[in-house]
Structure formats: C-alpha cells, structure tokens
Amino acid sequence: MDQKKVREFTERYLKLNDCHILESGPTYLLTQLSIHADKDLLNRPFYWMYVERMNLPPQPVRLSFVFDPENHPEEIRGEHLFYGTPRFAKILQSAQKHGKFVRLYEEPRYEPAYTDLTKPYSPWLAVNYKVSYVCDQKRDRLCSLGINLNDGTIREGFYEVIKDRRWSNRLPAKRYTVEPRLQVVEAVGELEYYLEETIRCEDLTWAEEAEKRLQSELERLDVFYPDEPSMPDEIQKEKKRRREEIVWQFHPRVEISVINAGLFYVDTPQQNLTNQKIWL
Structure with a gap:
C-alpha cells in the first residue's frame, strides 16, 4: 500500500468514525479523535476507566499524521504514518472490528x-x-x-x-x-x-x-x-x-x-x- 492509499484510507477511516479533521496539508493532517477512535487507536484503558467511573467529561486526543516527511514543514510536528507502522496497524484493526458488517x-x-x-x-x-x-x-x-x-x-x-x-x-x-x-x-x-x-x-x-x-x-x-x-x-x-x-x-x-x-x-x-x- 503506497502513501497515497494510506492517506486515503486514513481520511476515510477518520470520517466514518466521527473524527474531525482540524487541519489538512499536502503532507499531513491534524485530527480530533472521537471517543471510540481514541479507545481503539491509543492505549489508555486506565484513563477511560477513570473518566467513566467518575462521570467526567471525556477528552479524546488530537493526533497529527505526517505522510511525506521529506517534504514536510519543519514547524509542524506529527507522527510518520505509513503501511507497517503500529499506528496504522491499529487503524486497520479498528476498521476491521467496526466494519465487519x-x-x-x-x-x-x-x-x-x-x-x-x-x-x-x-x-x-x-x-x-x-x-x-x-x-x-x-x-x-x-x-x-x-x-x-x-x-x-x-x-x-x-x-x-x-x-x-x-x-x-x-x-x-x-x-x-x-x-x-x-x-x-x-x-x-x-x-x-x-x-x-x-x-x-x-x-x-x-x-x-x-x-x-x-x-x-x-x-x-x-x-x-x-x-x-x-x-x-x-x-x-x-x-x-x-x-x-x-x-x-x-x-x-x-x-x-x-x-x-x-x-x-x-x-x-x-x-x-x-x-x-x-x-x-
């Protein structure tokens, strides 16, 4: 899967899982995760257990993904996302889990x-x-x-x-x-x-x-x-x-x-x- 397809799949996943695209550039995108996307993509079980038990307002994480680090602006930091990275593997697993039927x-x-x-x-x-x-x-x-x-x-x-x-x-x-x-x-x-x-x-x-x-x-x-x-x-x-x-x-x-x-x-x-x- 090349970088173009990785980005297309990531954007489609974020859209279908109610994540907001806050900023999008040629080489990157910044997204506000939804609650269930945060639970699937980030390893924060104790945080969500605490929030749900204490009935606190949830605060899902913002993530910045970089798809072309060689041409990426230096002032914008983000996680390099490509096929084979643990984060993209999490996205694939989440998509399979929620898209089974x-x-x-x-x-x-x-x-x-x-x-x-x-x-x-x-x-x-x-x-x-x-x-x-x-x-x-x-x-x-x-x-x-x-x-x-x-x-x-x-x-x-x-x-x-x-x-x-x-x-x-x-x-x-x-x-x-x-x-x-x-x-x-x-x-x-x-x-x-x-x-x-x-x-x-x-x-x-x-x-x-x-x-x-x-x-x-x-x-x-x-x-x-x-x-x-x-x-x-x-x-x-x-x-x-x-x-x-x-x-x-x-x-x-x-x-x-x-x-x-x-x-x-x-x-x-x-x-x-x-x-x-x-x-x-």
Whole structure:
C-alpha cells in the first residue's frame, strides 16, 4: 500500500468514525479523535476507566499524521504514518472490528425535482470470503458473493459491481424497504452451499499432488522409524507426533473465512446486478 492509499484510507477511516479533521496539508493532517477512535487507536484503558467511573467529561486526543516527511514543514510536528507502522496497524484493526458488517442504502442517481412517488429498494446480502487452498503450500483468493433476498439470485464479483456507487447509512427520502422473502440466515446458507459447489467443480490437481507428497513423506517416516516390536515407547510417541505433524502440513484442505459482510439496498433495476445464476 503506497502513501497515497494510506492517506486515503486514513481520511476515510477518520470520517466514518466521527473524527474531525482540524487541519489538512499536502503532507499531513491534524485530527480530533472521537471517543471510540481514541479507545481503539491509543492505549489508555486506565484513563477511560477513570473518566467513566467518575462521570467526567471525556477528552479524546488530537493526533497529527505526517505522510511525506521529506517534504514536510519543519514547524509542524506529527507522527510518520505509513503501511507497517503500529499506528496504522491499529487503524486497520479498528476498521476491521467496526466494519465487519454494514447496512447501506444506495443514493438515488437521479430524482425528479417534483414527485410524490416512492420506490422500494432491492435488498442484497453481500459476503466477502477468503478461500485458502492449504497443504505444504498455501494460496489465497478473495471471493465476493451477493444474493438477492427477494428472489435468491446469486451474483459473483458483487464488490466490483457496487464499489463505484454512492452509499448512505441512512434511508434516503422517497425510498422504502420491504420485508425480504429470504432471511439472512437462509441467505448465508445459500451462499455457503453455492461456494462449496463452486469449489468442488474446480481443478483439484493441486490436492492430488499434495496427497502424493504426503504419502512420500509418510513412507520416508516409516523408513526412519521402522515398526519393530522392540521399539521403545519414547520412539513410538515421537513417530506418532511426527506423523501428525506431517499429515497436518501436507494434507490438502480448503479453509474458508468471512472477511466482512453487509446488507445493501440497491436502487437500480435488479437486472443490472444479476448474472442469471438463480440458486433457489
């Protein structure tokens, strides 16, 4: 992540977490943290415990971030922020904690100046998965899936479809939501089943090769620790431990984890999002 993206992410984080940008320059910015941003980014648990127990007015910290120290004015002091610094790692952790699940409404692209008509939203559940192909080697890929809660349509690459649209965390005027046919729990089950079937249809050559390497390692272990009646108990335990380690390391498996998810109420016609993959 280059410095431009670090700054863009930092400014977006501060805005979404109700922090005030007090001063912004080409190489730096000064911000007044909100209470929960202060708790996430600064290690002050005893201060907040004291303030809350004594019912005192809170005083969140002001921070100054510098993004280009080589061209930065000497009279303005600040903390050099870049990818890999502890402070930016705290920002990423905080964003992940508070952004695990979102509910957003698409802002209307065009609205007649004078109209009393109201329009419903099309509700979509989006889940971003990390799919890991694990053996003695590892490969990760991201999979973004969206499912329409009204008709069960599943859309691959959902993030790419919605990333450039404008969203709000409040319901816009002249828009309303309807009770979806699918509950969130049912929709999650459909996405998991769809993802599982997709993985089953993929090329499994990597798993077959990993199984061959696993068997080769186990045969090598048997040569090093031959099964003999006189083998001491300590050696048997050592062989068992080594076998478990080899199986864990080489046995091919697919691990799936959820990065984040959200409910997205889409204002555009439904056909613009679908790709004809009806799963129900």
